[in-house]
Amino acid sequence: MADYAARHLRRRGAAAGWCCSFAGVPPSPEHHHHNHRSLPSPAAPRVGGFVVGGGAQKQHLPPKSPSSFHSSPSSKLAGLIDYPRRILSPGRVSPIDPDADLPLPREPEPAPFVAVREEDEEGLDLRLCLRERDGGCVVVMELDSAVLCQSSAFFAAMAPAAGAGGGKRIEVDGVENLAAFRDAVELMFEDDPLQWLARAGMSRAIGVLEVASSIMFDRGIRSCLEYVEAVPWNENEEEKLKNVFARCTFDEALSKDVLARLQPRHESSSEDLTVQLIQSVTSSTNNGARKDMQSLINGLLSKSSVYKKDLSGLNKVSLYQICCSCMNILVELFKEDSEPICHTDQALKVMISKPKIERVSRESENLNWIFEILLNNDMAENFVELWANQDELINVHEQASPMFRYELSRISANVFIALGKGKVQCPSDLRSQLFQGWFTAMLTDFGWLQRCSKGLDVRVLEDSLGQALLTLPLQEQQTYFEEWFQCFASRGTECPNLSRAFQVWWRRSFVRSSVEPCSSSR
Numbered sequence: 001m002a003d004y005a006a007r008h009l010r011r012r013g014a015a016a017g018w019c020c021s022f023a024g025v026p027p028s029p030e031h032h033h034h035n036h037r038s039l040p041s042p043a044a045p046r047v048g049g050f051v052v053g054g055g056a057q058k059q060h061l062p063p064k065s066p067s068s069f070h071s072s073p074s075s076k077l078a079g080l081i082d083y084p085r086r087i088l089s090p091g092r093v094s095p096i097d098p099d100a101d102l103p104l105p106r107e108p109e110p111a112p113f114v115a116v117r118e119e120d121e122e123g124l125d126l127r128l129c130l131r132e133r134d135g136g137c138v139v140v141m142e143l144d145s146a147v148l149c150q151s152s153a154f155f156a157a158m159a160p161a162a163g164a165g166g167g168k169r170i171e172v173d174g175v176e177n178l179a180a181f182r183d184a185v186e187l188m189f190e191d192d193p194l195q196w197l198a199r200a201g202m203s204r205a206i207g208v209l210e211v212a213s214s215i216m217f218d219r220g221i222r223s224c225l226e227y228v229e230a231v232p233w234n235e236n237e238e239e240k241l242k243n244v245f246a247r248c249t250f251d252e253a254l255s256k257d258v259l260a261r262l263q264p265r266h267e268s269s270s271e272d273l274t275v276q277l278i279q280s281v282t283s284s285t286n287n288g289a290r291k292d293m294q295s296l297i298n299g300l301l302s303k304s305s306v307y308k309k310d311l312s313g314l315n316k317v318s319l320y321q322i323c324c325s326c327m328n329i330l331v332e333l334f335k336e337d338s339e340p341i342c343h344t345d346q347a348l349k350v351m352i353s354k355p356k357i358e359r360v361s362r363e364s365e366n367l368n369w370i371f372e373i374l375l376n377n378d379m380a381e382n383f384v385e386l387w388a389n390q391d392e393l394i395n396v397h398e399q400a401s402p403m404f405r406y407e408l409s410r411i412s413a414n415v416f417i418a419l420g421k422g423k424v425q426c427p428s429d430l431r432s433q434l435f436q437g438w439f440t441a442m443l444t445d446f447g448w449l450q451r452c453s454k455g456l457d458v459r460v461l462e463d464s465l466g467q468a469l470l471t472l473p474l475q476e477q478q479t480y481f482e483e484w485f486q487c488f489a490s491r492g493t494e495c496p497n498l499s500r501a502f503q504v505w506w507r508r509s510f511v512r513s514s515v516e517p518c519s520s521s522r
Helices: 002-009 145-151 153-161 178-188 193-200 202-214 218-230 235-247 252-262 270-282 287-301 316-338 346-376 381-388 391-397 402-420 428-451 458-469 474-494 499-511
Strands: 019-022 057-060 126-132 138-143 168-175
Touching: 126 145, 126 178, 138 145, 138 178, 145 153, 145 178, 153 168, 168 178, 178 193, 178 202, 178 218, 193 202, 193 218, 202 218, 202 235, 218 252, 235 252, 270 287, 270 316, 270 346, 287 346, 316 346, 316 381, 316 391, 346 381, 346 402, 381 402, 381 428, 391 402, 391 428, 402 428, 402 458, 428 458, 428 474, 458 474, 458 499, 474 499
Parallel strands: 057 168, 126 168
Antiparallel strands: 019 138, 126 138
């Protein structure tokens, strides 16, 4: 049974064989009942609690990169080479009697250095010892020195001086990513490195790539770059790959395809592309797709987005050009509705007006969406001015059908909310012009806005409309509050409730009017 397990655990490459074991392996209980091959000589010195062979040449990794080998979360060595854990040596497998009385577990003594060399393995003439930077863990690998030296210029320079009087031995200290180093050595003995990397996964391949660069393992570098370029990356793997390219230097011919995925070859601004995307969304006729794309672009342009690097990714002039285009389309649609209709068939009228309602609604949603983008990027003041100057839309509003003219008041509602919440600051004359043009239309369409809110919070609208109205001069406030009072008295809930703002205006205008400002002249 023991011989079968030992043969089963032995790892061979196609070109040559190798095997490895880990340091810090406690003795198994079966050592007292079964005969095994002896461990290295007790006369060997101890390093960090482990016995190592004498006559070895210690080597450190070349200073090509600052020993920054990060452990891969998918490494199969993770959790297997930590010193305090009890691990059975791959070469010590024995059957356990289920009827035997097992002693209670006790803390093991520091175990000697374990390196199993199978007697029937031919060509394994070199022992490679890898030690972590803190000296806590050691991996020993029995290798064919010819394959190792042919694969790596780093080991080829060390091998002639390694070993004296018997087997050769190389020690490498200061290894940070022990698992990645072991994977890189293992890759040297693989006939199909791409297949091995595919089984290992992207994260381990990045670790092997960095180690291969440090030990000048050219075939490993070429295979890793080829694999990395051909598979998808997640964001964490992309950042790790960028760090590797920042620390290591690779042949341009080999790495150009990977670099093309990491960074654009020609620097370009996102301004034009952003405008093109927004223009595509506003011209879309698919309601579901348009909403999905709006959400996508909102996420990319959000100030909290990880993709947004600065505020220069928006072209203000181009955005306002899109706004003007949408408003011009609205003017044309409302002009069509104001033209006399010759046919008398009511069903035909409905068929004609339905696509018009959808088009008006689409352009209204486009303008509200762009206004939100401008507002989030502190560019919305000009939109208020642009909307206040829409004389043609204001004139055709009264003549248009209430079935879709309320979409204009939906745009006004978002502007009034922004003013009432202080999100946009405009001069007094501009605010007065806005109320002069769109306040009456808001009173008329408020009932439709309640029934077809489409996400609009009418309570917020009522509060913000009153707050915005209170920013006007008191005499103008009186004019608009009188108009509102008459509308509310006749229409009730079909009109916005501005009672709270009305009370504030009344108190400011009459209750405190007896308090005269101090005169500058006596």
